[in-house]
Amino acid sequence: KKQTPLDLEHLATQIRAGSRLELSRGITLVESSNLEHRAQAQQLLQELLPDTGKSIRIGITGVPGAGKSSFIEAFGTMLAKMGKKVAVLAIDPSSSLSGGSILGDKTRMEELVKQPNAFVRPSPTAGTLGGVHKKTRETMLLCEAAGYDVILIETVGVGQSETYVRGMVDFFLLLVLTGAGDELQGMKKGIMELADTIIVHKADGDNARFAKRTMQEYKQILHFLQPATPGWITRALTVSSLEKKGLDNVWDTINEFVQTGKDNNVFDQRRNEQTRDWFRTMITDHLIDTFYGDPQNKQQVSNLEAKILNGELTVSQGVESLFHDKV
Amino acid sequence: KKQTPLDLEHLATQIRAGSRLELSRGITLVESSNLEHRAQAQQLLQELLPDTGKSIRIGITGVPGAGKSSFIEAFGTMLAKMGKKVAVLAIDPSSSLSGGSILGDKTRMEELVKQPNAFVRPSPTAGTLGGVHKKTRETMLLCEAAGYDVILIETVGVGQSETYVRGMVDFFLLLVLTGAGDELQGMKKGIMELADTIIVHKADGDNARFAKRTMQEYKQILHFLQPATPGWITRALTVSSLEKKGLDNVWDTINEFVQTGKDNNVFDQRRNEQTRDWFRTMITDHLIDTFYGDPQNKQQVSNLEAKILNGELTVSQGVESLFHDKV
Numbered sequence: 001k002k003q004t005p006l007d008l009e010h011l012a013t014q015i016r017a018g019s020r021l022e023l024s025r026g027i028t029l030v031e032s033s034n035l036e037h038r039a040q041a042q043q044l045l046q047e048l049l050p051d052t053g054k055s056i057r058i059g060i061t062g063v064p065g066a067g068k069s070s071f072i073e074a075f076g077t078m079l080a081k082m083g084k085k086v087a088v089l090a091i092d093p094s095s096s097l098s099g100g101s102i103l104g105d106k107t108r109m110e111e112l113v114k115q116p117n118a119f120v121r122p123s124p125t126a127g128t129l130g131g132v133h134k135k136t137r138e139t140m141l142l143c144e145a146a147g148y149d150v151i152l153i154e155t156v157g158v159g160q161s162e163t164y165v166r167g168m169v170d171f172f173l174l175l176v177l178t179g180a181g182d183e184l185q186g187m188k189k190g191i192m193e194l195a196d197t198i199i200v201h202k203a204d205g206d207n208a209r210f211a212k213r214t215m216q217e218y219k220q221i222l223h224f225l226q227p228a229t230p231g232w233i234t235r236a237l238t239v240s241s242l243e244k245k246g247l248d249n250v251w252d253t254i255n256e257f258v259q260t261g262k263d264n265n266v267f268d269q270r271r272n273e274q275t276r277d278w279f280r281t282m283i284t285d286h287l288i289d290t291f292y293g294d295p296q297n298k299q300q301v302s303n304l305e306a307k308i309l310n311g312e313l314t315v316s317q318g319v320e321s322l323f324h325d326k327v
Numbered sequence: 328k329k330q331t332p333l334d335l336e337h338l339a340t341q342i343r344a345g346s347r348l349e350l351s352r353g354i355t356l357v358e359s360s361n362l363e364h365r366a367q368a369q370q371l372l373q374e375l376l377p378d379t380g381k382s383i384r385i386g387i388t389g390v391p392g393a394g395k396s397s398f399i400e401a402f403g404t405m406l407a408k409m410g411k412k413v414a415v416l417a418i419d420p421s422s423s424l425s426g427g428s429i430l431g432d433k434t435r436m437e438e439l440v441k442q443p444n445a446f447v448r449p450s451p452t453a454g455t456l457g458g459v460h461k462k463t464r465e466t467m468l469l470c471e472a473a474g475y476d477v478i479l480i481e482t483v484g485v486g487q488s489e490t491y492v493r494g495m496v497d498f499f500l501l502l503v504l505t506g507a508g509d510e511l512q513g514m515k516k517g518i519m520e521l522a523d524t525i526i527v528h529k530a531d532g533d534n535a536r537f538a539k540r541t542m543q544e545y546k547q548i549l550h551f552l553q554p555a556t557p558g559w560i561t562r563a564l565t566v567s568s569l570e571k572k573g574l575d576n577v578w579d580t581i582n583e584f585v586q587t588g589k590d591n592n593v594f595d596q597r598r599n600e601q602t603r604d605w606f607r608t609m610i611t612d613h614l615i616d617t618f619y620g621d622p623q624n625k626q627q628v629s630n631l632e633a634k635i636l637n638g639e640l641t642v643s644q645g646v647e648s649l650f651h652d653k654v
Contacts, residue, residue: 038643042643042644045643046640046641046644049638049641050638052638137642138641141641188553189517189552189553190520193517217551224514224548225516226515272636275642276632278642279628279632279635282642282643282645282646283628283646283649284611286649287615291610291614301606305606308602308606309599309602311377311380313373314372314376315605315606316365316465316609317373319609322610
């Protein structure tokens with residue numbers, strides 16, 4: 001037991017030195033729900049904190065079938081070949097059911113995985129969305145300490161996952177397909193207003209023409225919506241991951257975004273706000289979890305809820321009886 | 328002290344009988360922060376609960392200068408003249424600063440106030456948004472018990488007020504002006520996706536033509552956005568409150584909306600969900616208020632936050648030291 005601190009220091013050194021094996025080990029520690037591991041993970045993170053924060057954090061979401069994996073594969077590979085160190089993380093709240101179909105299917109990122117500069121980590125296959133959220137942030141910090149320049153965080157569009165990811169990244173990409181009208185019908189509320197850039201994907205071959213038109217349509221819609229980032233007008237671009245067209249354009253856009261944000265101070269301000277929000281949210285989550293973690297409270301809430309929906313009690317009476325009965 | 332229950336029963340009877348004076352008295356009781364009044368208000372509400380729920384609850388918001396008050400005046404007066412009992416409530420989180428500029432300026436609703444079927448109640452000029460929110464819901468219930476058929480809830484676009492109002496109404500109206508492109512730049516994120524109908528207002532005289540065009544633009548944008556209510560396609564209409572044009576159209580639309588929602592059961596389901604959410608939100612608010620209400624917690628959070636932003640502590644360490652130090 002005494003040797004644990006030594007191991008952690010070694011682990012931290014190895015992660016800083018860029019060992020992908022040790023980085024994976026560190027992430028496993030961070031993801032563990034074991035109490036001792038959690039304490040160790042916190043020590044490790046604190047040790048590595050001074051080395052974090054230097055990457056560009058990019059969130060990626062998309063409509064179903066938009067080809068997020070193939071985009072990440074092509075975009076990540078391009079960056080890796082440019083000499084960038086690229087880490088790919090995925091948030092997949094459904095993975096506890098599906099067994100991690102998003103990135104678990106490694107064949108979808110075959111080329112990227114082969115790059116010595118790339119690190120691909122599927123989401124944990126268990127845990128609540130809140131849990132995944134927390135771990136992904138900390139996993140991101142570990143990757144930064146390991147020297148990754150670009151962190152790509154993929155989200156499947158379940159629940160509040162886009163909002164969570166938006167809350168931890170600098171830049172948010174939304175992948176869509178041609179035929180905006182039809183596509184958008186299935187798009188989540190407010191999703192376009194989370195994006196810093198919308199990519200009309202699969203602009204391959206004959207489809208490129210339609211993709212350009214769709215891009216124009218999105219530009220018009222964007223004109224009517226609030227931009228996600230102050231001082232940045234949300235862009236619309238076309239990309240073919242198949243033909244590797246437009247990927248450099250995405251990278252240029254991201255660099256321009258970062259430069260603009262650093263010039264007008266929005267970049268650092270947002271990061272501070274994100275950290276503050278993260279802390280506040282974790283406090284609230286803790287309060288809620290503690291409250292509902294007591295089976296008596298849970299039962300009482302459910303009984304009162306039934307009475308309220310029956311019209312026997314007002315909502316305020318429900319709340320008062322909940323908190324005053326136990327004094 | 329013994330006569331209080333008698334008074335409340337009398338008050339309830341008078342409210343049921345439609346006394347505007349006693350309704351005002353009931354609302355004042357509901358809005359009071361005095362503990363004894365609060366208990367009385369809860370008794371009153373429970374007494375009246377069986378008589379609630381029969382109105383159509385309509386939320387109204389708009390871009391600055393859209394003319395919400397003149398719309399409510401014209402629309403409410405039309406309904407009152409049709410024999411409907413109309414109650415107007417306003418949520419104005421800024422009223423504690425401005426002294427209630429929204430509805431306090433009664434001259435803006437001169438005609439409506441004169442209608443025997445109408446009841447206009449400005450928001451309380453003090454209290455947090457959470458507080459206003461809670462009171463507005465309960466005020467709405469009192470108005471329903473008093474036999475009001477239509478409740479119009481106005482919100483100024485501050486903070487989360489639209490989301491709160493959306494959470495307590497059946498139907499949500501967004502008022503905009505001509506020149507969508509310019510207007511929308513100042514529109515809040517996601518606001519269009521809260522609306523069941525968008526009204527291009529001030530379609531007066533020469534402006535009517537532009538209003539029609541703007542309405543078409545909104546229809547196109549709406550085609551790309553998620554509707555606020557399942558089974559209902561968000562409408563865009565033009566209205567001139569000045570010339571009293573299009574107001575009947577709004578009323579027809581609302582009736583069609585209600586009928587559709589009752590046919591497909593969305594109407595009642597949403598009301599139950601709203602009540603459940605209200606209860607859950609009040610529980611969470613109570614937990615948060617209790618926690619931060621302790622000055623020691625507040626101070627500790629602020630100290631830890633500074634350390635976290637400095638990079639001395641991880642967020643998880645902050646949370647753990649917050650909740651484990653006090654065991």
